[in-house]
Amino acid sequence: MYVRKCSVATRLAFVSAFIGLIAPQFSSAQSYPQRPVRFIVPFAPGGGTDVPARLLAPKLTDAMGQQFLVDNRAGANGIVGTDVTAKAVPDGYTVLIVPSGHTINASLYPKLPYDTVKDFASISLIANGAYILVTNSALPVKSVSELIALAKSKPGVMQFGSGGVGNANHLAAELFNLKAGIQLVHVPYKGGGPLMNDLLGGHISMLFATIGTVGAQVHAGKLRALAVTTATRASAFPDIPTMAEAGVPGYEVSGWYALLAPAGTPAPIVNRLSDEMAKIVVAPDVRDKLINQLGLEPVGSKPAVLDAVIRTELKKWEEIIRKLGITAES
Numbered sequence: 001m002y003v004r005k006c007s008v009a010t011r012l013a014f015v016s017a018f019i020g021l022i023a024p025q026f027s028s029a030q031s032y033p034q035r036p037v038r039f040i041v042p043f044a045p046g047g048g049t050d051v052p053a054r055l056l057a058p059k060l061t062d063a064m065g066q067q068f069l070v071d072n073r074a075g076a077n078g079i080v081g082t083d084v085t086a087k088a089v090p091d092g093y094t095v096l097i098v099p100s101g102h103t104i105n106a107s108l109y110p111k112l113p114y115d116t117v118k119d120f121a122s123i124s125l126i127a128n129g130a131y132i133l134v135t136n137s138a139l140p141v142k143s144v145s146e147l148i149a150l151a152k153s154k155p156g157v158m159q160f161g162s163g164g165v166g167n168a169n170h171l172a173a174e175l176f177n178l179k180a181g182i183q184l185v186h187v188p189y190k191g192g193g194p195l196m197n198d199l200l201g202g203h204i205s206m207l208f209a210t211i212g213t214v215g216a217q218v219h220a221g222k223l224r225a226l227a228v229t230t231a232t233r234a235s236a237f238p239d240i241p242t243m244a245e246a247g248v249p250g251y252e253v254s255g256w257y258a259l260l261a262p263a264g265t266p267a268p269i270v271n272r273l274s275d276e277m278a279k280i281v282v283a284p285d286v287r288d289k290l291i292n293q294l295g296l297e298p299v300g301s302k303p304a305v306l307d308a309v310i311r312t313e314l315k316k317w318e319e320i321i322r323k324l325g326i327t328a329e330s
Contacts, residue, residue, distance in 0.1 A: 032092050032269050033066040040096045042081025044074040048210060052126065052257055052296070053097045055289055059280045060273075068095075077105060077166065077328075079112065086114035090264035095123065095273065100256045101168050103313035107321040108166040108328050116314060121270050122306035123259040124277040127296040130228035131172050131208040131255055132237065134217075137224050139205055144226050144246035147206070151182040159185045159204045161195045166328055171317070172208035172229055172253045174324050176243070179251045199223070210255055211236050211295020229253040236295045257296070258306050274303055 039057050043049045053070055060068040073081030078101060088094035106116040114120075133144070141147040151158050162170035165188050177184050187204055189195035192213070198204050200222060207214070211234060217223040218237070227246040228234045230253070243251040259277060261270060278300035280286055290296040301309075 030268075032272065033064055035093065036067040036069050037064075037092070038088075038094045039068045039070050040081050040085050040094065041070055041072045042074065042078040042085075042096065042098065043072065045072050047074075048212070049078075049097060049099050049257065051212070052290070052294060055286065055294075056097075056126070056277075056280060059283070059286060060276060063276045063280065077108075077164070078102065079105060079109065083113045085260065085262055086119040088262045090121070090262040090266075092261065092265055092269035092273070094262060096120075096260045097126070098258055098260060099168070100254060100313065101166075102258070103310055104166060104168060104171060104317045104321070106314055107318040108326065117310065119263050120260040121263050121265045122303040122310065123261055123270055124274045124303070125299045125301040125306045125309055126257045126259055126277060126281060127290055127294075127298050128230065129210060129212075129255040129257070129294070129296040130230040130234040131169060131253055132211050132214060132218070132228050132234070132240065132295075133176070133206060133208055133226045133243070134199070134214050134223040135206045135226060136199060136202045136204075137222060138202055139224070141226070142224070144241075144243065144248060147226060148180045148182055148247070151180070151184055155183040156185060158206075159187045160206045160208070161187050161189055161199060161204045162207070163192065163195065164188045164190065166326065168253070168255055169208040169210075171320065171326070173206075174326065175251060175253060175320060176208070176248065178320070178324065179248050208253075212293060215295060229255075234295060235291045235297060256299075256309070258309070270303055274301075278302075 039053060041050050041053045050072065057068040057070050073084050082096060082098065085094055085096035103116065106112060135141060141150055160173045162173065170186060173184060199207050214223055215236060218225045225237060225240050227241050227243045228237065229243055231242060233240065233242060281298035281300040287298050290298050
């Protein structure tokens with residue numbers, strides 16, 4: 001009888017202790033947030049990552065009853081702001097928006113101050129975006145196959161621009177070089193203005209750019225769009241083929257955006273943020289802006305989906321960067 005009573009008492013104590021451990025998490029999730037949330041953007045205001053952040057932050061504010069305050073922490077290709085998040089208290093009051101370059105940096109920079117997987121909790125894959133291959137309208141090509149033929153006739157002569165070594169649009173073009181067997185020359189720029197001026201002026205031949213960056217020039221006939229880089233066509237340009245459809249099989253690059261938190265952020269808080277993001281991105285006004293202004297396809301995933309995307313992208317870019325021998329100083 002004594003052993004039986006001890007067993008029951010032990011079980012009750014264990015259950016009580018377990019409830020004591022998990023109760024604060026559920027309680028904090030139910031009352032979260034109780035103060036403003038810092039929404040870190042690891043790039044300068046007005047940039048490609050800042051724009052969707054400023055679209056989403058007020059929607060999160062409305063949905064969750066506390067302000068989500070955009071905090072731009074630019075520097076080192078996104079590393080500065082990402083590191084700030086990695087070292088923040090994991091209480092749900094710091095979140096981070098990152099572009100697909102988050103997984104590129106892990107191979108481009110050998111000594112990051114954080115671990116790309118272990119130091120973050122995935123919240124949601126916000127949206128996927130295609131890069132679009134555009135050329136100066138005076139270039140005598142109207143398809144990807146014609147561009148490849150021209151490049152093969154002039155190896156090491158034709159130039160493409162990018163926002164800098166290791167940027168996603170740089171690597172998108174290098175992957176094109178690799179898959180098509182051509183030798184386009186990389187010309188890195190420090191600003192989007194000079195890059196676009198040189199493309200429009202014919203000083204460089206082509207660019208892999210976000211749809212939001214070049215869509216207006218394509219519609220105006222100032223640039224010629226040849227293909228999009230994703231596996232499926234872009235809603236904003238349904239008549240433009242994918243790179244695979246245009247004759248480059250196995251080519252795929254997606255410019256996605258994701259929401260992260262510091263590792264250790266309570267799962268109930270992470271899940272609530274994920275659920276709210278899933279609702280926000282499909283709201284008609286947000287969906288319209290993502291597709292028609294930014295050239296992005298809304299997703300709003302569960303955390304596990306983003307985990308899988310990050311691991312897949314890390315492996316993909318590690319193999320490509322190693323094969324091409326690209327470094328941050330290239």
